Amino acid sequence: MTVTTAPAAPVTSGQQTQSFSSTDAEQRFNNQRPSVEGYSNDQPSYVLSLWTDRAHNDSMNSLRKTYFPPKLNKIPAHITLFHALPGSKLESDVLPAIRHIASRTPPYRVRATNPMRLSHGVGIKVADDIDHANDSTRGRNMTRIVHAELRKKWGEWLSEQDSTPPRFHYTVMNKVNNERVVEQALAQLEESFKRGEDVSGGKFDHSGKNNDRLDEEGEGTDRHQKLAFVGEVQGLILWRYERSGHWADPEQFKFTGRDR
Template sequence: MTVTTVPATHPIARRGPLAQASTAEIHQSSDLQHQRHEAHIPKGSNDEKKLYILTLLTDKRHHDEMTALRRQWFPSRLLKVDAHITLFHALPGSKLPEVKADISDLAARTPRFSIGVGNQDVYEMGKGVGIKLYAGQKRALSIRSELRDKWERSLHRHEQAG
């Protein structure tokens, strides 16, 4: 699991963790243009163009600290977003109403939980680095697993994995 968040300037960031939200909000940045990895293209029609990334929302302190590390160690040419904890890389836009409803339902019944990272948990991932969660990982993986099970038929094989 890669540590990263929505930008602190995004309206949802002022509300606290997503688990406290009664409705889900999806952030789409149209100014980010990059090549999608084939493994991140969801199953679906050829007309499927919009893809969404789902991340956990963290508090400002965590966001700022992880973003500072990301800017220091992540390749600058690939640095398109601030630090975040990715749950899914490529959710199909055609399923957005279902995705929003499922996230809203899950957020309404998920209590706030702590996360933590440590120096010993840094790992290489392709062209950059990630930091494993040492606190909160089981809860984050449980959230991902529940959503993955609901969306399995719409996800690419890369997203279906554990």
């Protein structure tokens, strides 16, 4: 499951929407239809993602901008909780559940832990940052708790994908069929996480012929930026997903609860 970190600053429905290619979007839409009686392809579907602080999101988005094929990179770095929530359930089930859990959940920290190989790209694993958690939340994975509570409320009509156990992560490279390019990106990202900074220099050659690599002294050719591995989850973001490929009208739900 894709971890959607979306922009942390407030966003409104009047802002420009994000988009995929129409072909990819239509195929994804058909594959993720919820199991709702009377569900129609004509009704909207919604995506629910985590809302993280800007510094953390900017670091992950920088990696995505570097490694994701530019022509296909139409949305920001993100951690998705649910991919296809049906519009027919929006007012009766989806919004009430989101508002309820946001009112009970406190902000909490997450950490981007390490790169992982995906079928056609590379992801960044994400886990709760429990090393510095207080006693009441120590050892508890709040992301999984939030997801599990919502899945329990919506379980009867969720899509097959949204009903399966999640694997929270950022996708920073995808839709790349060149094995050599993917392996080079994975190696470079592993070096970034080892050093705690983006060693790509903001560039990556998707032809695989001349990727920016470290020089013989272990120094990059460009000035590297520190990566904000640790971030704060501040709430949830609900996006309308359209068959055209757009993620539209983002609505934020701030976590206002106290420690559970």
